Amino acid sequence: MLQHAIDDFLHYLQVEKGLASNTLSAYELDLRSYCEFIEKERKKSKWIDVSRLDLMQFLNLLKESGKATTTIARNISSLRMFHRFLYQDGIVKIDISEHINIPKKSRKLPNVLSTSEVEKLLSINVKTSLDMRNKAMIELLYATGLRVTELIELKQSDFHRTMGFVRCIGKGSKERIIPVGDIALQAVNDYLDQARPKLIKQNQSENTLFLNHHGRPLTRQGFWKIMKQLAQQVGIKKRISPHMLRHSFATHLLENGADLRAVQEMLGHEDISTTEIYTHVTRTRMKEVYEQYHPRA
Template identity: 60%
Template sequence: MLKHALEDFFHYLTVERGLSENTIKSYQRDLRQYGNFLDDSFSINDWDEVSRSHIMQYMYHLTDEGRSSATIARLLSSLRLFHQFLVREKLSSHDPSLHIETPKKERKLPKVLSMAEVDKLLNLQGNDPLTIRNRAMLEMLYATGLRVSELVSLKVTDLHLTMGFVRCFGKGAKERIIPLGDMAKEAVEDYLNRSRPSLLKKKQTEELFVNHHGNSLSRQGFWKILKAVARDVGIQKPITPHTLRHSFATHLLENGADLRAVQEMLGHADISTTQVYTHVSKTRLKDVYRSYHPRA
């Protein structure tokens, strides 16, 4: 009974909500773990038997396991959505997750690259097909703030180089249009003219970026490329694809961009998610002040 309702919920997320495969996997992991806890600890056979007390005990269990408040908040969000679904589909008569407070997250400031580090990363030397492709991908990521999953999902038809923008489909299949700077446009045009035909080896694919076999590039493949490039150009700090997204947002705000415009480009549903970058900007301003003001 428990498993049937879970499968119905995952089907709902896929078909009706149109969530990405990675997001659905995250819900599956969270809720199967939750279901296993209820089954092992209380031998619950029906979702209607679940009470607020059961969920609170699950929260305490997660805390005892050493889970962070951010992880617990995410898990609670997953099971809230699930219990709302159960009530709506009349698979349960009540929502036991109501009135349970979300643990306060420790707001960690995102790690960003300095302008000098960005220049190092983007100024790749070499004219072989893979270097041209890597230069285009990195320019695109820094110019647009795309998530890595969005970058590797881009199709050639999503490019509008003459108009200077790229179209992407983010979380929940929401479409957004993002401007593309001149340097990114040049790098992508170079890739399309001199690198992609060579990498494709006469294969046909609609994906924009391909690997050395001519197949679509995976998220893991891009991650490896980024780490290798960062190492080769001498960037010491840990770097992930999201570091470039964070840097894109922070550098825009530092140079006077409007917060709402940055929110739109990043594809954030809630502006409070974007506001973390204003804290990064303020922190860096304080560092500059302390370093250079004679009486700081």
């Protein structure tokens, strides 16, 4: 069966490559769609019978159905890795995906919050344990540039109170250490000392740093809902997302003269070209400032 090879490939990505669960889910989605096309449309049940024409027909189908360039590029990347795996594992005699190019993605500039909008978001009126938790999470995100998944998966032992840094496991199971500023450090310490003991409930063995009102780990959806509510409360009109704090962290550091390599390390980017997109944002801002304030602009 075609599916057996896909299961083996996903297991290989998880065990050998150490890919994150979100990345694995994306690969699985792409490959299951491809497998269904090969079985139902091309009437084939063995990978050794699948030809380059079959593969190209599937990619053409994605284009004709109006899929975004980013989606098609991700599919090609998934299929190239999968067919290389089939070839290296001896399941097929040739790699039919060889020399298939990934379309260039247009680089979309990230949406960021201004420093005044960040200040608004951080001016949370702390009245309850949940307020204290929310403030600690937002402060920590903006102070470190963590991804939301990284934030909600933090353990208590990952936050080093005396040394002032946080340890996280990012994409590809890669560890990184990020310094935490004094304000965020104080917010998380307050949460740990005063709020978390009230949220933990009966589940004293739970080691996740940030908890929901049931004393369980937060979900990505739960955090997104919290951030959306906070933005509405403080009067931020623009459409906001949790990832905007990560973008804002990087942009504000670079605007204030931070070294690009240091920002790359803190964000956990493997390729510096990924980090360089934030320099385009700062240049755009520079132009806006010039046009607004220069007498001959």
